[in-house]
Amino acid sequence: MRANPTEYELVAPGTLQEALALHASEPGSWLPIAGGTDLMVLYAAGRLQSRKLISIAALRELRNIEVASAEVRVGAGCTYTDLRQHPVITKEFPLLARAAAWTGGIANQNRGTLGGNIANASPAGDSLPVLLAYDADLILVSASGERRIPYRTFHTGYKKTLLAPDELIHSICMPRNLSGYKCYARKVGARNAQAISKVFLAAMVRISNATIKDIRLAAGSVGPVPIRLAGTERALAGQPINDSLLELAGKVMAEEIQPIDDIRSTAGYRTVVLRNLLGEFLQSLPGARFAS
Amino acid sequence: MLNPRLPDGTRLEISLTVNGAARTIHAYPMTRLLDVLREELNLTGTKEGCGEGECGSCSILMDGFLVNSCLIPALQANGTSIVTIEGLANDNRLHPLQKAFLECGAAQCGICTPGMILAALHLLDKIPQPSLDEIREGLSGNLCRCTGYFQIFEAVAKLSRNGVAD
Numbered sequence: 147m148r149a150n151p152t153e154y155e156l157v158a159p160g161t162l163q164e165a166l167a168l169h170a171s172e173p174g175s176w177l178p179i180a181g182g183t184d185l186m187v188l189y190a191a192g193r194l195q196s197r198k199l200i201s202i203a204a205l206r207e208l209r210n211i212e213v214a215s216a217e218v219r220v221g222a223g224c225t226y227t228d229l230r231q232h233p234v235i236t237k238e239f240p241l242l243a244r245a246a247a248w249t250g251g252i253a254n255q256n257r258g259t260l261g262g263n264i265a266n267a268s269p270a271g272d273s274l275p276v277l278l279a280y281d282a283d284l285i286l287v288s289a290s291g292e293r294r295i296p297y298r299t300f301h302t303g304y305k306k307t308l309l310a311p312d313e314l315i316h317s318i319c320m321p322r323n324l325s326g327y328k329c330y331a332r333k334v335g336a337r338n339a340q341a342i343s344k345v346f347l348a349a350m351v352r353i354s355n356a357t358i359k360d361i362r363l364a365a366g367s368v369g370p371v372p373i374r375l376a377g378t379e380r381a382l383a384g385q386p387i388n389d390s391l392l393e394l395a396g397k398v399m400a401e402e403i404q405p406i407d408d409i410r411s412t413a414g415y416r417t418v419v420l421r422n423l424l425g426e427f428l429q430s431l432p433g434a435r436f437a438s
Numbered sequence: 439m440l441n442p443r444l445p446d447g448t449r450l451e452i453s454l455t456v457n458g459a460a461r462t463i464h465a466y467p468m469t470r471l472l473d474v475l476r477e478e479l480n481l482t483g484t485k486e487g488c489g490e491g492e493c494g495s496c497s498i499l500m501d502g503f504l505v506n507s508c509l510i511p512a513l514q515a516n517g518t519s520i521v522t523i524e525g526l527a528n529d530n531r532l533h534p535l536q537k538a539f540l541e542c543g544a545a546q547c548g549i550c551t552p553g554m555i556l557a558a559l560h561l562l563d564k565i566p567q568p569s570l571d572e573i574r575e576g577l578s579g580n581l582c583r584c585t586g587y588f589q590i591f592e593a594v595a596k597l598s599r600n601g602v603a604d
Contacts, residue, residue: 340579
């Protein structure tokens with residue numbers, strides 16, 4: 147059923163401080179809305195539960211990309227287009243720029259925000275495995291102050307997060323010390339553009355003397371939340387690059403994911419394809435010679 | 439703060455520039471911009487296809503950016519400058535993109551055409567001479583179920599060869 151606009155309140159505070167004060171005045175009753183690329187879909191279908199919304203789309207305070215010496219801090223209100231166009235993002239965090247380019251079409255990239263992707267907390271959010279692979283931290287802000295948490299602790303269950311009822315995501319911090327890492331990301335969806343992913347793998351690895359020194363693997367759409375494949379990472383760390391790598395990785399990986407059958411794909415397909423993506427990544431490492 | 443706590447069901451005054459003209463309308467803050475354009479301003483060139491940001495038929499330019507007007511609450515359009523398909527032709531002279539679409543047979547049923555043309559305009563504004571891949575990407579959020587896309591790509595490519603000042 148169509149939504150009736152007369153039943154909804156929407157306000158647009160002029161500053162972050164005003165938005166946080168309103169949020170704090172009735173914790174949990176105001177739903178922040180930025181670009182609307184997720185929430186307006188629910189709204190139009192008559193499925194948006196919240197009747198009171200705060201527009202944070204125009205808050206300049208959330209739209210900066212700050213390049214510090216040790217990290218880059220991306221404001222939660224930055225759009226996918228902002229990410230694709232920023233020279234430091236495209237150069238040092240190419241997986242994030244690529245994930246942004248894979249999200250929706252141009253019109254949705256002009257509106258959708260990185261903070262929105264995180265807060266919406268879909269296991270299929272395209273930027274999320276990438277942020278996990280980059281070991282990002284989140285800065286969460288409320289009227290009473292701010293706190294910084296590792297992003298990998300943020301999603302606690304399907305659509306459940308650590309965000310308190312009076313908090314907003316302020317920014318996403320990514321450490322810059324990534325020279326020497328080889329990186330990989332691939333999204334598998336029904337078509338290239340405007341598709342929600344069936345499986346997503348983001349991966350980074352540092353190799354020396356033909357041995358895996360550090361490896362980070364993060365997957366989307368294979369469980370209730372986007373996850374780091376921590377067990378697979380442990381199994382691969384310290385391993386020489388040889389023929390048995392993929393078999394080893396595939397086995398551990400299959401044990402730590404919880405894919406489901408849904409409208410977009412099946413658990414079986416997701417497991418096989420994630421293993422294939424892992425194979426494609428491992429195969430691309432210098433010295434790898436095994437059939438995937 | 440714009441819209442300090444109003445009782446439910448109160449219309450707001452929203453001012454925006456549409457195709458170069460200043461307009462003031464009264465709308466509920468969560469009314470979709472698409473409905474404001476079509477129903478308040480009678481600009482029915484902007485079409486509703488899917489109503490969920492997948493098909494691009496409601497594409498317009500807002501402050502120079504291509505957006506899906508079905509996903510924008512009216513309040514978020516306050517103070518912005520909008521271009522719809524009605525803003526392209528100058529008196530009775532078609533915009534070069536409209537001419538190129540006609541010449542290449544890039545429209546059949548016409549539902550996707552206004553959004554497709556605005557997406558093409560946005561693309562050519564960012565990339566004046568796009569490659570075929572760039573044209574495909576620039577229009578990838580706009581679905582057409584009639585033409586098979588080739589005539590549309592051809593129309594955009596033709597314009598990028600001829601230049602918009604044609």
